[in-house]
Amino acid sequence: MKLYHLLALLPLIGLTVGMPFANRVTPYIFGMPFILFYIVLWMVLTSGIMAIVFKLDPVNKEEA
Template sequence: MSKKKFTTIYILTVTIPFLLLIFPLYEIANRATPIIMGLPFSFFFIILFILLTFAAILILYKLDPDNALEEGED
C-alpha cells in the first residue's frame, strides 16, 4: 500500500467517527429511549464509535508501510 493511500485511509478513519459525534450529525443518535446493555442509546453510540475507531487504528497500525519497514530492518 502506498503512503499516500494509507494517509487518506487514516484521515477518513479518524474524521468520520469525529463527525458522527459532533452536532448536527450526533442528533441521529441523541435519544434515550432504547436501552442497550443498560445504557441510553446516545451513550452506547458514543462508546461504540470510540471502540470502532480504536480497532480501526490498531488495524491501520499493522498495515502502516513505515511500520513494516522498521520491523524488517536489523
C-alpha cells in the same frame, strides 16, 4: 493519500456526522442510553480501526 489514511478518518466522521442521528435516550442498550452506547461503540471501533491502519502502514514494517 493512501486508502489507510482515509480509513483513519472513519471514527471522526462517525462521531461528528452520526451524532445528531444518534441523539436519543431510548432505546437502552446494555443499560446505557443510546447516545452513550453509540459513543462507547465508536471508541471500541476506533481502537480496531487504528490497529488496522497500523498494520497497513508500510512505515511500521521497516526494520530499525
